[in-house]
Amino acid sequence: MAEDLLIVKNLKKYYPITGGVFGKEIGVVKAVDDVSFTVKRGETLGLVGESGCGKSTTGRSLLRLIEPTAGEVTFDGVNITALTADEMRRMRRHMQIVFQDPFASLNPRHNIEKILEEPLVVHGIGTPAERKKRVREMLEVVGLSSYHAQRYPHQFSGGQRQRIGIARALMLNPKLIVADEPVSALDVSIQSQVLNLMQDLQRELGLTYLFIAHDLSVVRHISDRVGVMYLGRLVELADSETLYAHPLHPYTRALLSAVPSPDPDAARERIILQGDVPSPANPPGGCTFHTRCPHVTEECRSVRPAFQDVGGGHFIACHLYKA
């Protein structure tokens, strides 16, 4: 079953910048600029990049939690960008999201039972008794106890709350889960627990993950394939082994060279990038990375490199590598 569950084509999300007395549009922030990728059924696609590169916006706009400016998202054979608001609402039971901040993603005035029951109530699934039973089962599945159901979010630790967030996403038996930096807010020891839980659940329930993170080792641990984003664009996408062993794009190389190694004596060659990430409101022309790239050529400054397969499903957007 290697069928594509999710196909994202030319996804764009621009935010207008308004100014002046009359709120005229004076520019746009290109948070996500022409991103295309596919996620296969049952796999985990990691999406990495530094803060502000548009990975969360990508995740949210492909679920239409933020309306994309342009582009097409096909989920399980259905073009969801063309659905009406109500059709989309019904579609949501198949595609869920786990948020980054476990302290902000649970309503502080609802107890756990109410939080977990809500997806079932919204989609009219089961009787009240069945729903309560399922809530209790789900709490056990994510490693909590059924007596936690009556408690409120503030009575849990960050890791426990994240388990509740995962449980909420699982209540509807979704096909796809977008995990938006699900472990970034947690301690390292708790991170691995939550990651292992997510992997176990994937195996048992046949889930497909789009896993967004800025921590490369976390992504490597969980992903089958990894996409690297820079300034609103995907620059490289390959299966995780290839990407970590033979990164091609100069940005990916610099990024990987920054991963801390547990061995203090290991010989490391760090690639230090010069300068800052340019503003997405005024991105450089051509290849957006050309201002910081050590291998920059004249072509890079003027022509935007296509995102193309250079062999074996290794996609890259760089003029140094031609298909």
Place this chain on the structure above:
Amino acid sequence: MAETHVETVRVQQPDEPVSSPWRDAWRTLRKNRMAIAGFVIIFVFVLLALLAPYITPYAYDKGELIDKNKPPSAEHWFGTDYNGRDVFTRVIYGAQISLRVGLFSVIGSVIAGTFLGLLAGYYGRWVDMIISRLFDIMLAFPSILLAIAIVAMLGPSLENALLAIAIVNIPTYGRLVRSRVLSLKEEEFVMAAKAIGSKNSRIILQHILPNSLAPIIVTGTLGIATAILEAAALGFLGLGAQPPQPEWGLMLSDSRQYIQKAPWTVIFPGLSIMLTVLGFNLIGDGLRDALDPRMKH
């Protein structure tokens, strides 16, 4: 002496009483002495107002002219006014009026303001545009002046004064709710509600409204005090309660020419206004401390 340290680790048991945000707030409130003092003051006034017919043998609108402007005595605790009416009787019947005006006008403005604020904050764009500009226009007038204008249009009476006060205060609650909605809308739990497929109505009623209640309750409680003052002001100007209604502001205005001869006719209604306003303000401040999430965790 060997001392044994017994380390008590508190393990929360499954059957332990649950702590919900509202219960936690109530616990904090109970420990606040000033708030309790406020509750006591208001409780006393409510009791006096409700039991007025049983407490006093006099009628609030009839007096013996022979007894006019009598100082406080055993028969007339707060003395009598220029018509020989018992001031204590009028003060406690006046509590009925003031508490009613305060409570109902605030309930009215809270309901209307919350409704408009939710719409403006959640739907934004032109809905927000229209509602917010309406609020701005209303806030451009001094509130008492606007209330006077409304009463002048509708005709002076207690009911119209109540209505005017309710209308004038709508923008206060509307803007409060709107700003709460604007910040809550960006919260992840609201986005999570959208992600599981909740309808807008459900998101507003289940997620945004319950999380906006705390500031509404605080401002509303403080607003009762303001409304009582505004009602008294309108009464004083002759635009609220009409004689012989025992409204505190009206009593002040009626008796002010006797302030030197019979100061008790002015002091006691004035003191009542002050005490109820103080009471509601103390409760409001206590509620703010108990409900403000920034004070906890």
